[in-house]
Amino acid sequence: MNGFQIRPAEASDAAVLAALSIQVWLDTYAEGVNSQFADYVLHAFTPEKIQGELAQNNCLVSTLDGAVVAFAVFGLANSATEHGVEVSRLYVQPRFQQQGVGHALFAELCRQLGQFWLSVYHANHNAIRFYHRQGMRQVGRSYFELGCEQHENYVLAFGGATT
Numbered sequence: 001m002n003g004f005q006i007r008p009a010e011a012s013d014a015a016v017l018a019a020l021s022i023q024v025w026l027d028t029y030a031e032g033v034n035s036q037f038a039d040y041v042l043h044a045f046t047p048e049k050i051q052g053e054l055a056q057n058n059c060l061v062s063t064l065d066g067a068v069v070a071f072a073v074f075g076l077a078n079s080a081t082e083h084g085v086e087v088s089r090l091y092v093q094p095r096f097q098q099q100g101v102g103h104a105l106f107a108e109l110c111r112q113l114g115q116f117w118l119s120v121y122h123a124n125h126n127a128i129r130f131y132h133r134q135g136m137r138q139v140g141r142s143y144f145e146l147g148c149e150q151h152e153n154y155v156l157a158f159g160g161a162t163t
Contacts, residue, residue: 009059009071014047016068017054017061021045024091028124031153036147057088060108062101069096072105074116083139083157084115090093097126100125106134115159119144122152131156 009017031038036043053059053073062070072093075085087109092102109116119142120127140155 001064002100003064004069004104005063005106006060009054009061011051011054013059013061013068014050014054017059017071018045018047019049020068020071020091021050021089021095023093027094028121028127058112060103060105062092062105064096069093070101070105072109074109074113081117083117084159085113085117087116087118090118102130103134110158113159115157117155117157119153119155122154128154128156134158 018055022045025041025045026033026037057073057075059071059073061068071089072087072091073089074087090102090105090109117139118132118136119129121144122128136156137159138154139157142153142155143150144153145151
């Protein structure tokens with residue numbers, strides 16, 4: 001992990017995390033940007049909403065030379081399910097994928113949480129391969145609704161009993 005540092009997110013990171021969220025979300029879901037996608041990201045990923053999310057959850061950021069290149073948001077311990085705490089976002093800036101950043105964040109999540117779950121877009125094949133290589137297993141499906149469309153996600157779990 002050459003030069004990357006992991007630290008807890010701070011309130012002052014909100015604008016950076018909002019911008020990074022928009023970039024990664026569009027890169028993952030959009031094949032071109034239409035008004036529905038633009039409206040969603042510009043409303044879902046504001047600095048104010050990210051600040052609220054940071055107040056309700058834990059967040060780790062990975063930095064390189066002081067710039068945030070990846071982050072993971074995970075719930076508080078009192079929000080745990082049978083599969084542990086939810087990791088609601090593990091985003092790596094596209095140019096830093098396959099450079100060990102995601103692996104380092106995942107390892108830190110394992111160290112801090114031991115058991116957790118997340119959902120991943122069914123067509124995000126690189127992320128799915130990454131999560132399977134880390135030992136995650138599919139335990140269900142969920143759907144992200146945007147407008148009148150449902151987008152399938154796989155629910156993956158790490159740790160705990162295998163089923």
